[in-house]
Amino acid sequence: MAGVGQAMHRLMAELYPICRSITGDGNRQTLDILRRFIPLEIHEVPTGTQVFDWTVPREWNIRDAYVKNAKGERVIDFNASNLHVVSYSVPVQRRMRLQELRKHLFSLPDRPDWIPYRTSYYNESWGFCVSHRQLEALADEEYEVCIDSSLTEGHLTYGEYMLSGQTADEILISCHICHPSLCNDNLAGIALAVHLAMLIAQWPERRYSYRFLFIPGTIGSITWLARNEAHVQRIKHGLVVTCVGDGGRFTYKKSRRSNAEIDRVAQHVLKQSGHPYVTEEFFPYGYDERQYCSPGFNLPVGCLMRSPHGSFPEYHTSADNLDFVRPDDITASLDAYRQVIEVLEGNGSYLNLNPKCEPQLGRRGLYNAVGADSHQKLDQMALLWVLNLSDGAHSLLDISEAANQPFHEIKHAADALERCGLLRKCAPGSPAPTG
Numbered sequence: 001m002a003g004v005g006q007a008m009h010r011l012m013a014e015l016y017p018i019c020r021s022i023t024g025d026g027n028r029q030t031l032d033i034l035r036r037f038i039p040l041e042i043h044e045v046p047t048g049t050q051v052f053d054w055t056v057p058r059e060w061n062i063r064d065a066y067v068k069n070a071k072g073e074r075v076i077d078f079n080a081s082n083l084h085v086v087s088y089s090v091p092v093q094r095r096m097r098l099q100e101l102r103k104h105l106f107s108l109p110d111r112p113d114w115i116p117y118r119t120s121y122y123n124e125s126w127g128f129c130v131s132h133r134q135l136e137a138l139a140d141e142e143y144e145v146c147i148d149s150s151l152t153e154g155h156l157t158y159g160e161y162m163l164s165g166q167t168a169d170e171i172l173i174s175c176h177i178c179h180p181s182l183c184n185d186n187l188a189g190i191a192l193a194v195h196l197a198m199l200i201a202q203w204p205e206r207r208y209s210y211r212f213l214f215i216p217g218t219i220g221s222i223t224w225l226a227r228n229e230a231h232v233q234r235i236k237h238g239l240v241v242t243c244v245g246d247g248g249r250f251t252y253k254k255s256r257r258s259n260a261e262i263d264r265v266a267q268h269v270l271k272q273s274g275h276p277y278v279t280e281e282f283f284p285y286g287y288d289e290r291q292y293c294s295p296g297f298n299l300p301v302g303c304l305m306r307s308p309h310g311s312f313p314e315y316h317t318s319a320d321n322l323d324f325v326r327p328d329d330i331t332a333s334l335d336a337y338r339q340v341i342e343v344l345e346g347n348g349s350y351l352n353l354n355p356k357c358e359p360q361l362g363r364r365g366l367y368n369a370v371g372a373d374s375h376q377k378l379d380q381m382a383l384l385w386v387l388n389l390s391d392g393a394h395s396l397l398d399i400s401e402a403a404n405q406p407f408h409e410i411k412h413a414a415d416a417l418e419r420c421g422l423l424r425k426c427a428p429g430s431p432a433p434t435g
């Protein structure tokens with residue numbers, strides 16, 4: 001994993017200046033950059049397409065925006081930060097007094113140096129976001145207000161990357177790409193998803209197929225689900241990637257099912273990691289898990305993050321910048337995702353072929369001599385737990401939980417027992433043997 005945190009941070013820095021929204025060229029530019037790392041397929045869905053109860057909106061693009069004072073100076077300048085313009089602002093070219101302009105200005109009085117992030121996707125309006133100090137410095141005079149934007153028939157753009165495995169069963173990794181210069185929410189999520197995809201692509205074999213989605217929030221997942229409804233049941237496990245770059249404790253938000261395998265695996269990995277973490281029950285707010293877990297789909301999709309949205313003051317402000325996300329923190333997040341996926345890949349049930357009393361481990365070289373290399377050493381308790389609970393009805397995850405041991409130790413023991421003929425893997429989904 002050495003260097004990967006720096007690489008993810010560099011990718012975030014490259015994506016940071018781009019003005020993204022739920023549609024527009026900023027999203028295309030973003031996906032083009034990601035294509036240098038993974039061969040994303042880019043989808044363009046036309047404005048007006050009906051997607052369940054929603055309609056793909058007009059495409060928004062912006063070239064420039066500013067407010068000039070009486071001297072002609074730009075006192076608010078889109079070029080200084082793309083957060084200055086309310087996303088989806090309609091075009092404006094007018095002169096107005098401060099009193100009228102004020103109705104279109106948004107600031108954070110409690111955080112006078114930060115610029116808030118605001119959107120107006122589904123009702124036509126315009127506005128500027130400014131630091132409170134900037135707002136207070138505006139004199140009572142006439143201003144020239146310009147938003148050089150366009151809202152036209154166009155497309156909603158998203159990226160998709162499929163990695164095929166031995167089975168058509170899929171693991172879904174979904175992240176949103178609709179935020180402009182904001183890092184934890186969600187450039188960190190984009191960078192993590194890209195690097196996770198690169199990592200998994202290198203594995204010599206994969207039991208699952210993997211689907212990575214880079215979509216605008218809400219309307220993107222609704223659009224994807226509407227276009228892929230026929231084969232959505234292939235998704236056996238999924239995670240929504242967001243807020244993975246801050247230094248806060250881990251948070252796992254469960255799927256609506258609450259006890260899906262992904263829910264158990266994520267909690268197991270966090271518990272064994274030693275990192276502080278909390279788990280949350282599903283609630284119908286947050287990110288795209290809201291759509292994946294809507295009752296008509298009820299997919300086993302959770303959300304693995306650090307500090308949840310809204311729980312850190314920098315959230316949706318200019319302070320969620322490149323300093324707020326640290327390479328070490330996002331690396332720890334990537335590592336947690338990798339481990340979750342390794343558990344999903346390795347989980348399964350086995351049958352003890354010598355179930356009457358314990359087999360003699362020493363005779364098979366499974367009992368460690370004192371002083372054996374601790375790296376190679378098989379954990380004796382792991383061997384005994386696997387032998388005892390491998391009745392076809394318990395998965396390796398069940399055994400890890402019963403033994404309170406990391407999954408990889410249990411898997412390591414199962415592999416060794418299988419090699420010496422004491423254990424046989426049950427076919428996935430096979431009924432538990434009886435008697």
Ligand SMILES: [Zn+2]
Nearest residue numbers: 179185309316
């Ligand atoms: Zn957000």
